[in-house]
Amino acid sequence: MVVLQFFQVSSDALTSSNVDWDALIIISQNPLAVPFESVRTALLQQAAIDKRIGQQVVLSLCPSVPGQRLITAPVQIDDEYGDVSVYAEVAQQAISQAQASGAKRPLMWVEHNPQPQFVQALEVAAFGCAQQLWLPLEAREAGHHAAIESLGLLDVSAETALQLTALEAGKSLTRDLCGTEPERMAPYAFADYCVKSLAGTDVQVEVIDDIDTLLSDYPLMCAVGRASLSVERHQPRVVQLEYRPVGEVRHTLLIAGKGVIFDTGGASIKVGGGMSGMSRDKGGAAAVAGFMKTIGLLQPAGVRVVAQLGLVRNSIGSDAYVPDEIIASHAGVRVRIGNTDAEGRLVLADLLSHLRLAAKDAVQPQLFSVATLTSHAGRAYGRHFATVPNSVAQPVLAANFTAVARVAGEPAMLSPLAHEDFSVISDTSLAADVLSSMHLGSSMVTRGHQLATAFIVTASGLAKHGANAKQPLPFMHLDIAGAAIEGDPRYGKPTAVPLQTFWHYLQQLI
Structure with missing residues (x-):
């Protein structure tokens, strides 16, 4: 079972000399107002010639971030009927752009939204990425694998990163059990997969x-x-x-x-x-x-x-x-x-x-x-x-x-x-x-x-x-x-x- 790993990363990592990470994803209602000065300056310059910046999910060149890859993902929120799942939808588009660009270890920053219904926005965005990257068990057994296996989360606690990884481990097991064809996951095989996957837990x-x-x-x-x-x-x-x-x-x-x-x-x-x-x-x-x-x-x-x-x-x-x-x-x-x-x-x-x-x-x-x-x-x-x-x-x-x-x-x-x-x-x-x-x-x-x-x-x-x-x-x-x-x-x-x-x-x- 392959599980996307989440890591706590400080905003100090946002330098082009950082070789541990190779892209930055910004998820925000207004990406042009991102609190990282060098990134904000670059985005404002790009927005002057590319009207998609801040309106669509866009991959652009930014020399000041790891890997020089910058993906901006604006969140459009319906104030009356919207729910937090919009963060997952935007994150799925962004992580697809990152993977298609060749990134293997992207960073992600999710703007804090103070409204009560969006309190779990970062978690929902992180799992949107994992959902997009997951490949069926049959595909993995045939040798296919997602290029991205780690995602750095800016300015979160180590406890949060650990909890998200454990939640994703459970979600990945769920996807494998549910999404696998009925002979590969016949009753005995489903049971065996549970036994093996839960070994070493409490x-x-x-x-x-x-x-x-x-x-x-x-x-x-x-x-x-x-x-x-x-x-x-x-x-x-x-x-x-x-x-x-x-x-x-x-x-x-x-x-x-x-x-x-x-x-x-x-x-x-x-x-x-x-x-x-x-x-x-x-x-x-x-x-x-x-x-x-x-x-x-x-x-x-x-x-x-x-x-x-x-x-x-x-x-x-x-x-x-x-x-x-x-x-x-x-x-x-x-x-x-x-x-x-x-x-x-x-x-x-x-x-x-x-x-x-x-x-x-x-x-x-x-x-x-x-x-x-x-x-x-x-x-x-x-x-x-x-x-x-x-x-x-x-x-x-x-x-x-x-x-x-x-x-x-x-x-x-x-x-x-x-x-x-x-x-x-x-x-x-x-x-x-x-x-x-x-x-x-x-x-x-x-x-x-x-x-x-x-x-x-x-x-x-x-x-x-x-x-x-x-x-x-x-x-x-x-x-x-x-x-x-x-x-x-x-x-x-x-x-x-x-x-x-x-x-x-x-x-x-x-």
Whole structure:
């Protein structure tokens, strides 16, 4: 795994004689007002003959900076509706210019923006660079590598540079797991990649691969993977991850990640080219694994984190599960299958049932699920992910988490549950307790991603831990279907959403 390294660099390094760095990127609302006098003088001279300076991302010759390469990247901010992600977009353009020019170790300066919504501008810009430079695992294994592997950050603390590198290590792991094709990252390979990537951190890893155990303890997930059981490399896995801090535990996060290695739609087969890109349906599990990598490196105090990743292939075959089947979940809830292409919610229900039991004895537990779950969320919110809380999480947790996401450059939309979401999915025949889904795809159903969350709450047993229960448990589902991939949803780069949000939310808890 290749990780872009961030380094603390003093502004004293801005001399042409510095051979450690070979370019300077300026990201500012007004690059012509940069506080470095020699750079400002050069820019003003260039602006007199090149009207693009301060208006577009431009590479120019500047003898006073390392490598004589100067990239100016103006930030255009919409004061009413803009968010910090504009810094990532500008940084991606700038780092592309730097790499194309032959730079290998550029410096970057990001102007401080005092507005609260832009407090993480430097971090967002740095990760924009990393996102642009990342190459797929298959490309790296074929011998391709980004020319830039280090980025110097001017006037930041050493602690900030270290934290950003650890966050990027988690994001890089997420991209590798999510973005790699389904045979190279089959369930066993995904699990192995997690084990190897988390070795040497403070995260304990256990892989459950015994088929009898999986069939008994994860019945819904194994129904999804039933047609894959005859192919050894496609057989399901559950990866259990746990981080325990040194000292007192004051909060516990319990997170389920959907890792559908490939989603054919099962018996409700995807048609019209709909299968293309479905190797990215493991983005939720990938993001959770990446988050565990980051906290294993940074070792935050006071917060215990437990995660389960459900790795399964929704295959087509003579033993595939089909609509109308009734299958009991791990929590003992009888589930009638409505559409086998609504498989992710089945995986999450079993994982969360186990985490629900673990939460009963945990200190200040909060439960989450993360998944590229419904096309409905993607169509409703685009690049924003949906935060769907239960009644316990609704008053405070959901609002805080959603606000953190926006500041972190991973904007989210709060999408509360309603009474009708649970009414719609009830099985009125009494043959089952709950419908897994409507017979149509989620994007064709009113409140598609809320219905999916209502099912997860019900089938996992969390419905018995609502606001008025003896032991209320706060839970929030994160539907990242529209946010997990940048650009082309089939072959674009994974974003690692919502890893940054989780980290900054965790920092609030400490």
